[in-house]
Amino acid sequence: MTINGEIYEVENNGLLRSQSNRILYKQEISEVSGTPILAPQIEIIPEADNYPLGKYGRTLMKYMEENYNDRFWELTLEGTLMKKLHEREEQLSEMKLSFMEQIERTNPRPITDEILVTARHMEWIAQQAEEMVREELYQPI
Incomplete structure (x- = not known):
């Protein structure tokens, strides 16, 4: 059609x-x-809900579809699934940044001229924050 x-x-x-x-x-x-x-x-559906989901939103959508299928389709039919996924994704992204700031306060960047040492440290901080966010990610909306 x-x-x-x-x-x-x-x-x-x-x-x-x-x-x-x-x-x-x-x-x-x-x-x-x-x-x-x-x-x-x-x-x-409002166009604002049609922008693409990020990593957390896609992961949560897949998780809900596989494990909470009834709730997934309920939100889909109501037309609120994408809005809720975007909201949750924004919360998780903010949470990750907050965790990164907390980790960096307790483990400050090394004072060095070597860029790779600083980059590795920042990557480690990002990985630690990602693990903390992952625990919160798998909560159904």
């Missing part, structure tokens, strides 16, 4: 999804003259 020049496909679960993964509508059971029917419910 083509709408405004964009091609959409109907999925088995009733979603109408574009090639760019944008959900246009879902089907819900409605009653017309006392008879239940499947009727499309228009649901335009």
Whole structure:
């Protein structure tokens, strides 16, 4: 189906999804003259939610789809999944920066002219912060 020049496909679960993964509508059971029917419910997702997810958002989305499938589809059909994933990703990114600052306060950069020593130290700090964030990552939204 083509709408405004964009091609959409109907999925088995009733979603109408574009090639760019944008959900246009879902089907819900409605009653017309006392008879239940499947009727499309228009649901335009704001463009702000369509920007790509980062590493944490993609990981959390995959984790939820595999381990919390009902919640994943509930948020998808509500149209709030991407918004919640972006919010959680932002929280985790801020958390990582905060952890990096804490680690650097307790383990300051070495005072040296060797760039590789400083780079290795900063990489170590980033890895430590990443491990701390990973513990928080696998919490369903």
